[in-house]
Every structure is written in structure tokens, then in C-alpha cells.
Amino acid sequence: MTIPVGPAELDGDLVLPEEAEAVVLFAHGSGSSRRSPRNRFVAERLQQAGLGTLLFDLLTPIEADDRANVFDIFLLAERLVRATQWMHGRHERLRIGYFGASTGAAAALWAAAAPELRIGAVVSRGGRPDLAGERLTEVTAPTLFIVGGHDEVVLDLNQRAERLLGGPSQLAVIPGATHLFEEPGTLEAAADLAREWFTDHLAPQGP
Template identity: 60%
Template sequence: MITQLITVPTDGVELPGDLALPDSARAVVVFAHGSGSSRHSPRNRAVAAELHTAGLGTVLTDLLTRDEDRHDASTARHRFDIPLLARRVVDVVDWLETQPATEDLPVILFGASTGAAAALAAAAARQRRTLTVVSRGGRPDLAADALRDVRAPVLLIVGGRDPEVLRLNQAAARELSGPHSLRVVPGATHLFEEPGALEQVADIVKRWCEDRLDAVREAAPQT
């Protein structure tokens, strides 16, 4: 496992992040955290650790600078600025393409809460690089018109006891023109804090990503 601190240039600033690459990584997962969170989100880190066991690399970055984060804490302005967040996710994807260890790896975008909208908008902007998009308790509806431009398969995961977010995900799914699946974790609330809920999320994500990678390998021309 290779782990390193990284900085990604974007909008005239640099975003700190953590890159982890298992030996012979099959893909790299870019996390887009949700409202009021950061790259230190314990839920995203727990999922990332499980993904490493499946041979998937991970990148967790702060999408806001410290000044922006302080401002957002009192105004909640930036966390709902989907164009800003999406642009920064795109910059992370582009940065990965400049690095020898990740330049050829498929990219999986993983968004939570408002980060899901940013991940979907970034997927629409970087269709060639995006293998799939995963939303955990997300607000895909906030991606608005970008939903229709997403071509990569999309996995939407919602807690069974999160009815409003489930409704919003169902509505967003109807706007997606590409392949997609909506999975409900029984008994889970919005943050998946119930015992075993996050483990179910990680298992669903691993299986989904493995299926997408297998499909790409099977479709590749035989030599």
C-alpha cells in the first residue's frame, strides 16, 4: 500500500488530500464529501478502508480551503455551491491523470450528501475518465441538468429510514439517461450510524465497482 499526502491545484489555491494505492490497484476512488464535512470524515474513511481490500485506491481531499470552510460554517454558502464543488472534483480527476501511478487507472467518483451532486456533475464533465459514480445518502437532485449528461453507471445508496432523501434519489434516478441502480439499506438513517449499516454500504459499493471493472475487462478487445 502506497499512502501519501497530496496537494491539488484548483481555482488559484491548493487543496490538501490523502492518496492511498494498494499494490496493483485496479481503479482509484475520488471521494467528494458532503455538507460541513472534510477529508477526515470517519464514514468516508471507513468505506475507503474497505475499498482498499478490493484493490481500489482512494483519494480523499478537502474541497474547500480553510478560509472557505470557516466561512461556510457560519453561512453554509459553499456546501451548496455545486458548480464550485464539481469544478474541484474535476481538478482532482485531472490531477490524477498527470501522476504516473494513477494516469491509467479508471476513476470512480464517490459522493456523500451534497458531494454526490458534485460527483455527478464532474462525471458529466469527464465522461472518458469516469468508470462509475456512487452516491451515499446523497443529494443527486442538486446536480440538476447535469444528470442527463452522465453516461457512466450510477449507484444510489439510501437508508431505509431516510424517506425524504429516498424520495429525492428516486426523482433524480428518473432524470438519469445512463444505467443506474437504487439500493436501500434497511433500517439505516441518513448518516448510516446504525450498527452494521456502513459495512453494508461498503459491501454494496465493492460489489458494484468490481462488476463495473469486470464488465470493462470483458469488453476489452482480446489480443
Template identity: 55%
Template sequence: MAESFKRIDVSIGRGKLGGNLFLPQRPSGLVIFAHGSGSSRYSPRNVFVAESLVARGLAALLFDLLHPEESEQRRNVFDIPLLACRLQEAIGWAPRQNETKDLRIGLFGASTGAAAALVAAAQDSASVAAVVSRGGRPDLAAASLAHVRAPTLLIVGGADPQVLELNRWAQRQLRCKTRLDVVPNASHLFEEPGALEQVAQIAGDWFVEHLPDIGESRR
């Protein structure tokens, strides 16, 4: 793989949360990932999507939203305000790093992480250029949906009817540019053959459309 990979520590809150930064040679934007409950920056599904984005010229940051001792308390993984606060810290961290200081930011959230991404996008609309939700729970960000300004893509599996209905409801609450894409026959985790590849393609198209062209940020 021609792209470089760098492991970094992200300074958030009272300590440092470990993160993995994927960098192509000339990134056109930065996508920050927010994983779902019970997952981490090593989520194989998010890593797969991140590598797909890197292949298309986008940098990707995966980091742990909770400290190890925090993740042991189940209530924390559903604490959307806490997770959104950690995302905002990462959004603020990126412009201070040489590798990412000129890049516009997109957010990619999965499951409960999608709710955190939407809350963060609503609270920091000047810094977030696009949002993608994969099998997300945007209903958990209900109070923030009308305040999201970034173009938002909702991706849901066709075999995940409950979450699909929640996303249809959330789309009606959004006031930004939005689209709901359904991956046929895919379940909540998109484990079916080819399903995650479709997610990566759709998400990549969205970010390429709404983040700067390759090289624009580095001129």
C-alpha cells in the same frame, strides 16, 4: 494492513488542497471521494469506505474540496458548481501522477458531494467510469442528471424517507445504467450497527464491476 498509505497534496485552483491517497499494491482503479457539507477528507465514514475499497484492490483519494477560508463561508459548502469544478481538477490531476496515471476513475459522493460528483461525471463523461452516491442529494444536480453516462449507484437509508424520495426522483431522470439500493432501517448518516458496512460492500461491488479487473491497468 498490507496496503500502503500515502499523503499527498492535490494542486487545485489558486492553491493546494490537501488530500489522502490510499494505494493497494496493484490498484485496479481509482475512486475519488466528494464529501458532504461540513465534512472533510477526514470524514470517518468516508475513510471507512475508502479502506474497504483499498482492501478490494482499489485506490482511493480523499481530498478537501474547499480551502479552509472558503469552508468558513456556509454558502460555499452548497455551491455545487464550485465543488464539481474542484472534482474535475482532481480528475485531471490523477492521470498526471505515476501512481494513478493508468487507472480508470470512479466517484463516490456523500450528501451534497454526491450532487457535485454527478455534475462532474456529466461534464467529463470520458474520464468517469462509475459513480456511487451515499445518502446523496442528486436533486441538487437536476440539470446534469440526463447527461451522466457513467453507471450510477444510489445508496439510501430506509429510515431516511425524504432523501429516499429525492433519489427515486433522480433515478427517473438518469439516462445511464442506474440502480437504487436501500439499506434497511438506516438513517441519513448510516450510523446504525452494520449499516456502513453494507454501504462499503455495495459500493465496492459496483466499482469492482465497472472499473478494470485487478492488474489490468498495470499490464
């Protein structure tokens, strides 16, 4: 489907299982797209748990050709905010979560800091939350940081970012995993952690 985000339109793939109560928007990292096999793998695990997923390109093809846009966290976050507003407009009853990878995690955290969006949960996989800067202190949504045990630089950045958050958080380290979680079983472990986090925090609220 096509998602209007101001003057631009973005391509996206929305899956809503029957009776879904929540949907997770994916923010991919630099050099990736909505066709990322790793994000699609995670999305399938979430769908199996009854969660909806929206994978979409944060940039148009022309915009993506400019490498500066790929690292423009403010622009990426603005696109995520607009996509969230579009989703709220179409499915107001659904609770919304964010799954961000690499630089996409910074965009997800930046967008989650907007109180009017009412983001229910955030998961960062191998993310660069440091790129969200001072916005981290404004993030109150429950946030899970998933980092590979062998991704030492990113692990340090995530540990520092977690201490700055304004809401509940958890850091999960996948033993033996590097930045792209290419080692056997590591992506599955990350996907299972994300599924558990979202099902716990995006569950329907009581009266």
C-alpha cells in the same frame, strides 16, 4: 499530499494498493472533510478490494468558513474535475470512479457528466443528487444510489434522480438506516455495496 486546483491547493490522502487498476475519488458532504470517519471506513473497504482511494478536501480552510461555499455545487464539482485531471496526469492508466455523500454526491454527478473525464462508475451514499439539476441527464457512468430506508425525504429525491440519468443505474435501500448510516451494520452494508459496484464497473476493459 497537495492537489493543485487552479489558484487553490487542496489537502488529500491518496492510497494506491499494489497493482491497483482503478482509484475512487471521494466527495464529502456539507460540514465534513477528508477526515470523515464514515468515508474513511468505506475507503478502507475499497482498498481491501485492491482499489485506490483519494480523500481530499474540496475547499481550503478559509473557503470552508463561508457556508455558502459548502453548498456551491458548481464550485465543488469544478474542484472534483480538477482533482480528476490531476490524477489522470499522474496515473493515466487508472480508471476513475466517484464516491459522493450528501451534497458531495451532487458534485460527483455534476463532474461525472463531463465526457472528457471518462468516469467509470459513481456511488452516492445518502446523497442529494437533485442538486445536480439538469446535469443528471448527461451522466452516463453506471451509478449506484445507496439510501437509508428511514431516510424518507432523501429516498424520494434519489428515486426521482435515478429516473433522469442518461446511463445505467441502480437504487439500493438499506433497511433501518437513517441519513448518516449510524445504525449497527448499516454503514458496513453500504460499504459492501459500494465495493461490489466499483469492482464490477472499474474492472480492466478487454481489448
